[in-house]
Amino acid sequence: MPKALKGMKDIIPQDAAMWQRFESASRGIFHTFGYREIRTPILEETALFVKSIGGETDIVTKEMFSFKDRGERDISMRPEGTAPIARAYLEAGFHNTEMFQKLYYIGPMFRAERPQAGRMRQFHQIGAEAIGSSHPALDAEVIALMAKILDGCGIKDYRIRVNSLGCAEDKKRLSKALKDDLSGKKVLLCDDCKTRIKVNPLRVMDCKKDSCRDAVRGAFRAIKLLCEGCVKHFDSVKARLDDIKVSYVTDQYIVRGLDYYTGTVFEVSHPALGAQDALGAGGRYDNLIKDLGGPEISATGFALGMERMLIAAGGGKFGEKPENRLAAYIATIGVEAERRGFEIVNALRVSGVKCDMDYEGKSLKAQMRSADKLGARFVIIIGEDELARDEVTLRDMESKEQVSVKLPDLVKRITGKIC
Numbered sequence: 001m002p003k004a005l006k007g008m009k010d011i012i013p014q015d016a017a018m019w020q021r022f023e024s025a026s027r028g029i030f031h032t033f034g035y036r037e038i039r040t041p042i043l044e045e046t047a048l049f050v051k052s053i054g055g056e057t058d059i060v061t062k063e064m065f066s067f068k069d070r071g072e073r074d075i076s077m078r079p080e081g082t083a084p085i086a087r088a089y090l091e092a093g094f095h096n097t098e099m100f101q102k103l104y105y106i107g108p109m110f111r112a113e114r115p116q117a118g119r120m121r122q123f124h125q126i127g128a129e130a131i132g133s134s135h136p137a138l139d140a141e142v143i144a145l146m147a148k149i150l151d152g153c154g155i156k157d158y159r160i161r162v163n164s165l166g167c168a169e170d171k172k173r174l175s176k177a178l179k180d181d182l183s184g185k186k187v188l189l190c191d192d193c194k195t196r197i198k199v200n201p202l203r204v205m206d207c208k209k210d211s212c213r214d215a216v217r218g219a220f221r222a223i224k225l226l227c228e229g230c231v232k233h234f235d236s237v238k239a240r241l242d243d244i245k246v247s248y249v250t251d252q253y254i255v256r257g258l259d260y261y262t263g264t265v266f267e268v269s270h271p272a273l274g275a276q277d278a279l280g281a282g283g284r285y286d287n288l289i290k291d292l293g294g295p296e297i298s299a300t301g302f303a304l305g306m307e308r309m310l311i312a313a314g315g316g317k318f319g320e321k322p323e324n325r326l327a328a329y330i331a332t333i334g335v336e337a338e339r340r341g342f343e344i345v346n347a348l349r350v351s352g353v354k355c356d357m358d359y360e361g362k363s364l365k366a367q368m369r370s371a372d373k374l375g376a377r378f379v380i381i382i383g384e385d386e387l388a389r390d391e392v393t394l395r396d397m398e399s400k401e402q403v404s405v406k407l408p409d410l411v412k413r414i415t416g417k418i419c
């Protein structure tokens with residue numbers, strides 16, 4: 001039997017209910033904050049990600065699903081949402097028309113990582129990008145928005161950590177200082193980090209190995225990180241977060257691995273997640289639009305991982321959404337009744353009544369069981385007697401009351417009770 005690919009999962013209806021809840025809660029919050037939805041294609045030119053995320057990052061070197069298309073072009077499945085949205089922003093010409101854009105997305109991302117708990121090859125992100133301003137209030141807004149979404153999805157006990165990487169100059173200085181310091185301590189570093197200090201020293205700070213972490217912390221103590229302007233900006237971001245009562249801690253070891261990040265960066269973690277404890281992350285990327293060939297335009301954003309949000313919310317067994325339940329189930333006895341039932345089910349649907357019927361030739365008892373399982377409020381029973389009288393029997397599954405109803409009254413009867 002064919003199976004889903006490793007690290008890729010079906011979302012079957014029982015589970016989809018929870019996904020729908022997260023999606024609709026998030027959409028509502030995005031709209032409250034003035035963000036509009038953007039949907040970009042799953043496939044992009046590989047060069048987009050190399051240019052934006054960075055040719056030396058794990059995502060680009062090891063994790064992208066990349067291939068040649070039929071025209072021999074290098075294509076990749078999107079591993080994240082920011083670069084495609086920056087591309088779409090420029091392609092739509094927003095930089096010439098409405099430079100300030102607050103955008104959100106919900107959708108699948110693809111990374112060929114080793115699958116484990118909370119790490120999939122196809123996973124889903126809820127994210128936002130606010131493009132067109134370097135105002136510290138916007139940094140605070142996206143962090144507050146991320147927190148609101150977690151609250152809205154019923155996730156508690158998450159922890160937000162913020163830091164500033166500084167401007168491109170600060171990053172360069174930090175990178176050089178780290179390289180100088182750590183080059184003398186190579187014995188403490190893992191093989192990956194030995195390579196990192198050569199090609200992208202900042203990435204050493206992302207390493208989870210204890211000895212690398214200790215070495216980095218030691219190196220850090222000696223480095224003055226931010227220029228005056230960046231200190232001021234970051235102080236202002238934190239003051240705004242305090243003003244609107246968003247809880248966070250400052251953690252100078254938060255660095256985002258992707259090249260495009262500058263200035264404020266942040267991560268949100270959750271104790272239920274174990275080793276992969278990041279629920280989401282984000283930050284400022286003031287140079288990305290320019291690096292992609294556009295003008296100098298500041299931006300910030302975040303992405304939350306939906307699979308990890310489900311774990312943090314406690315496994316996601318919340319059951320079917322009440323609005324997905326059937327209003328009525330039509331149970332029939334005999335061929336003629338089934339034919340009349342089919343007519344009724346379609347007439348009810350035209351009137352907007354959520355209803356269904358049996359297509360498996362089940363007994364009346366089994367049909368009643370199906371109605372119960374589907375959460376139907378009413379069962380419409382049609383047998384020989386009902387056919388002869390041109391009526392149906394309407395059973396209220398809550399009160400167990402059963403009445404005969406003429407067909408023209410049926411819709412009114414049902415909608416009157418459920419609205």
Ligand code: AMP
Nearest residue numbers: 118119120123278279280281303305308
């Ligand atoms: P990143 O862009 O790597 O910072 O990812 C942002 C968020 O997406 C993470 O905090 C995770 O919640 C989620 N995420 C990233 N990679 C994966 C993955 N392979 N499987 C599941 N979730 C992921």
